[in-house]
Amino acid sequence: MSAKLERLCQKLKEVFGDRIGEPAISHGEVTVMVLAANYRDVAVTLRDHPELRFEQLIDLSGIDYSAAAGRAGGARFAAVCHLLSVSQNWRLRLRVFATDDASPMLPTMTGVWRGADWYEREAYDMYGIVFEGHPDLRRILTDYGFVGHPFRKDFPISGYVEMRYDPEQQRVVYQPVTIEPREVTPRIVREENYGKAGGRG
Amino acid sequence: MAEIKNYHLNFGPQHPAAHGVLRLVLELDGEVVVHADPHIGLLHRGTEKLAETRTWLQTLPYLDRLDYVSMMCNEHAYCLAVEKLLGVEVPIRAQYIRVMMDEITRILNHLLNIGTHALDIGAMTMVLYTFREREDLMDVYEAVSGARLHAAYYRPGGVYRDLPEQMPQYRANRFKNDATVKRLNAAREGSVLDFIEDFTNRFPACVAEYHTLLTENRIWKQRTVGVGVVSPEDALQLSFTGPMLRGSGVEWDVRKKQPYEVYDRMDFDIPVGTNGDCYDRYLVRMEEFLQSNRIIKQCVEWLRKNPGPVIIDDHKVAPPSREAMKGNMEELIHHFKLFTEGMHVPPGEVYAGIEHPKGEFGVWAVSDGANKPYRIKLRSPGFPHLAALNEMSKGHMIADVTAIIGTIDLVLGDTDR
Numbered sequence: 344m345s346a347k348l349e350r351l352c353q354k355l356k357e358v359f360g361d362r363i364g365e366p367a368i369s370h371g372e373v374t375v376m377v378l379a380a381n382y383r384d385v386a387v388t389l390r391d392h393p394e395l396r397f398e399q400l401i402d403l404s405g406i407d408y409s410a411a412a413g414r415a416g417g418a419r420f421a422a423v424c425h426l427l428s429v430s431q432n433w434r435l436r437l438r439v440f441a442t443d444d445a446s447p448m449l450p451t452m453t454g455v456w457r458g459a460d461w462y463e464r465e466a467y468d469m470y471g472i473v474f475e476g477h478p479d480l481r482r483i484l485t486d487y488g489f490v491g492h493p494f495r496k497d498f499p500i501s502g503y504v505e506m507r508y509d510p511e512q513q514r515v516v517y518q519p520v521t522i523e524p525r526e527v528t529p530r531i532v533r534e535e536n537y538g539k540a541g542g543r544g
Numbered sequence: 545m546a547e548i549k550n551y552h553l554n555f556g557p558q559h560p561a562a563h564g565v566l567r568l569v570l571e572l573d574g575e576v577v578v579h580a581d582p583h584i585g586l587l588h589r590g591t592e593k594l595a596e597t598r599t600w601l602q603t604l605p606y607l608d609r610l611d612y613v614s615m616m617c618n619e620h621a622y623c624l625a626v627e628k629l630l631g632v633e634v635p636i637r638a639q640y641i642r643v644m645m646d647e648i649t650r651i652l653n654h655l656l657n658i659g660t661h662a663l664d665i666g667a668m669t670m671v672l673y674t675f676r677e678r679e680d681l682m683d684v685y686e687a688v689s690g691a692r693l694h695a696a697y698y699r700p701g702g703v704y705r706d707l708p709e710q711m712p713q714y715r716a717n718r719f720k721n722d723a724t725v726k727r728l729n730a731a732r733e734g735s736v737l738d739f740i741e742d743f744t745n746r747f748p749a750c751v752a753e754y755h756t757l758l759t760e761n762r763i764w765k766q767r768t769v770g771v772g773v774v775s776p777e778d779a780l781q782l783s784f785t786g787p788m789l790r791g792s793g794v795e796w797d798v799r800k801k802q803p804y805e806v807y808d809r810m811d812f813d814i815p816v817g818t819n820g821d822c823y824d825r826y827l828v829r830m831e832e833f834l835q836s837n838r839i840i841k842q843c844v845e846w847l848r849k850n851p852g853p854v855i856i857d858d859h860k861v862a863p864p865s866r867e868a869m870k871g872n873m874e875e876l877i878h879h880f881k882l883f884t885e886g887m888h889v890p891p892g893e894v895y896a897g898i899e900h901p902k903g904e905f906g907v908w909a910v911s912d913g914a915n916k917p918y919r920i921k922l923r924s925p926g927f928p929h930l931a932a933l934n935e936m937s938k939g940h941m942i943a944d945v946t947a948i949i950g951t952i953d954l955v956l957g958d959t960d961r
Contacts (some may be wrong), residue, residue: 370628370894398780401897402906402923412891412912425895425908425923429780429796436895458783461931484585484960493593500590500597528599532914533888 348373351433354394359385374436379449382439386455389426389435397426397435403452403462405470410496412532420447420472441472451477469494499524550578553942557586561664561946564956566930568945575941580934587960595920599886600626600700603917608694610924611958614653615685616645617900618958619698622920624804624896625907626700629889632861637852638702639805644843645688645697646898647836648740651747652681653901653953654829661826661950662758665767665943670757677750680743687712687736700887701862702855707847711739737844744841751833759830768822772936772948775820782935783928786903787832788952791817791825798899810839822951861887886915900925902953926952926959 351373352366362385364376377385389397402425409419418440426435441447451474452459463474464483471492474480482489491498501524509516553570556562565586571579591610595603607618620642627634634642655674662670682692687708689695697704711732716725731742758764774784779792789796797814799807815831817824855862859878868875891913897906903925910919929952937945 369892372895374893400783401785401904402895402908402921404908404921404923406910406919406921411918412914414912423908423921425906429794432801434802434895436893456783457778457781458928458931461927462783465927482585484588486585493590500593526597528602528884528886528915530914530916531885531888532912 358392377439379439383450386452390455396428396430398429399427400456400458401425401427403459405466405472407470407496418442419444420470422449422466447472448475450475453477563954566956577937577940577942580937582930582933585960587956591961592920595917599915600889601886605696610961611955613656613955614649614901615695616649616697620646621896621898621905621907623698623700625894625909628894628896629892629911632701632856634702635853638854640843640846641703643805644840647839648681648684650836650901651833652678654833657953664946664950706854707736709735711736737848741844744837747837767947771822771944772951773821782932785925787825787828788929791828792820793818798897798904810842812839822947825951888915902926922961924958926954930959
């Protein structure tokens, strides 16, 4: 398995040179970083190059790195594609950071893989990443008229508004949330090797 | 002459053929669909966000509630992701149990799909037959995990407990007399494995019954042949996986091509369609019944001969046994820490994809070393399939839309997450 991954990394370096970051292998998976400017070109080549042939976009999702433990600077939002080659039987993870934290923007992949359509709508809905050139960038999972991007780390788990039926007005009304967010189990990051299977703790 | 305009039709969210809460806005030209715009998210619960606020173990039961007709497969992908991050090896017996339960789940899922698909397009009888077998398999779920639907049976590191020695039996009551109970209990005298084996022996005859009801049925063929045709190139472009991809003639199955657990030791075939229409996808699913049945048989045979542990013996990941916990201070501390603070997963990111009955179900887990996930992305198979609904239904009659929704094997819990 790892020989195959080495081969994939070698191939990626040959084909792209310095247009992509150094391919990294961990947990039996290859991850590649790419700049937003090269994103589209790299994606097209990944799809069409006869020795790479990533015909399928398995998944595309956003991520907000702002609260990660041990994070030192860098852009806040990224889109991560999981690609699959059915003919070559290998997978690749492609990560592209949106440089502007305030209004993250990335080129769309809908012209490369049509399946990207809804995935990008979801990433837009959840993280507010705007995909330039997307034919129909609407919200997809949240309510009609929803405000905010719920999967951002600064969005509270209980949200800002709640809905209830108001018997006086005889309709459903929105109001500020009445529940307090509470944390049952605090988030803890232990010293190195604490949680490793078999390690002493 | 009056000008004739296209008009819009709201389909759902409360529609019996919408498989839950799917809202479709259809633009129609007479009875022909010009554009279909699915509005999803009515069942969005923010599972991925919730996971960020729970420990790794607390997240597990949420996975059951995604695709609520193939529960254990969802758990499986999650457990694989966590195990990959932890770098632990699952005991071999647990791997066999997982494979067996996955295939039982696949049969459960396809039984529901074929039954309700036929129901959607007018064949009332089918669902009565498929639910008869579903009932037996639901009993297996209940026997191994205690719950018929939301099992929470797979755990990072193995499965919660070994298969029980005794299959639960019916008791006589107001609704079931002694004769009925005796008949129902005939297959339940032995262990769960005996019951499953008995099922695998009965099941091919049941599949033959389904074939006589549908496969050559003239109306069924009129409603499905040539409807929702997807070419292999389109299927790849549109991120199709599972039976939807195989129905279009692409031979791709994660179980075969990138085997996980003990699938590489199993002997089974991948059925592939040729035309990529609803009928071919139906045939693929029908054949998968028999292939799953074969895998279950092989697992049962192995499990009978090879007892052993079903969850790893590392108390940073899996709890100690109940007895040890009650009698030993160190085990008590382990138990307490595991269920209050939870396990710590080393920093990193993994993607674990499995062959879910509906397609590829994947979990992309990012950890920053805390006792909670940093980000969990659930790649549900139904999401890209539904996204392609517009392309599949364009130019078809409105009645074919239900046939296409049926063939997508849609469960909104899974699509909306």
